[in-house]
Amino acid sequence: QLVDSGGGLVQAGDSLRLSCSASGRTVNGLPIAWFRQAPGREREFVAGITWNGDRTDYADAVKGRFTISRDNSRNMVSLQMNSLKLEDTAVYYCALSLKDNVANPIQPNEYEYWGQGTRVTVSS
Numbered sequence: 709q710l711v712d713s714g715g716g717l718v719q720a721g722d723s724l725r726l727s728c729s730a731s732g733r734t735v736n737g738l739p740i741a742w743f744r745q746a747p748g749r750e751r752e753f754v755a756g757i758t759w760n761g762d763r764t765d766y767a768d769a770v771k772g773r774f775t776i777s778r779d780n781s782r783n784m785v786s787l788q789m790n791s792l793k794l795e796d797t798a799v800y801y802c803a804l805s806l807k808d809n810v811a812n813p814i815q816p817n818e819y820e821y822w823g824q825g826t827r828v829t830v831s832s
Contacts, residue, residue, distance in 0.1 A: 710735075712802040712823030714787075720794055720832055726787040728802030728823060735778070739805040740785040741813055742776065744798035744828075753814035754800070755787060765813050769795070792830045799825040 714726040728740060741756035755776040756765045764776050775788040785802065803819035810818045 709733075710802055710804055710821050710823040712800065712826045715800060715826030715828045717829045717831065718792055720792060720830055722792050722830075723788070723790045724792065724828060726789065726800055726802075726826060726828075728785045728787075728804075729783055730804070730821075734783055735785055735804060736780045736783055739807065739810045739813065739819075740776075740778065741803045741805075741810075741819060742787045742800055743803060743816060744796075744800045745825075746795075746798040749798075751801070751816055753816075756810070756813035757785065758810075759808060767814075789828070792828075794830050794832060797828060797830045799827050801825045 709731040712728045737759050739759050742754040743751050744754050745751040754767050755774055757776045761778050773791045778785045802823045804821040805819045
């Protein structure tokens, strides 16, 4: 079971750091991604990191502002979000794949486990 946390209400331009950990299993050595879903919209890919952290992928909308990273010593993956915009408002989900390598990291069906979601609200 994945546990994502760190969401909240912030103003435009602020920063937040989301965290993803696992209950009863490790996230170390497995690909992890963050997705988000805004009201009335489909779930969309935000960022992904490979099992060993040697590659990261980002949606165009967040490149240069968000950073995904993993800390194996803490069995955790984080998403640092800077310069938040109104359009970043959404529920954010971490997702874990049991595959060694994810062929298409932006596709939700590549991931078998999902967190419960953490809400990020950006106000003006």
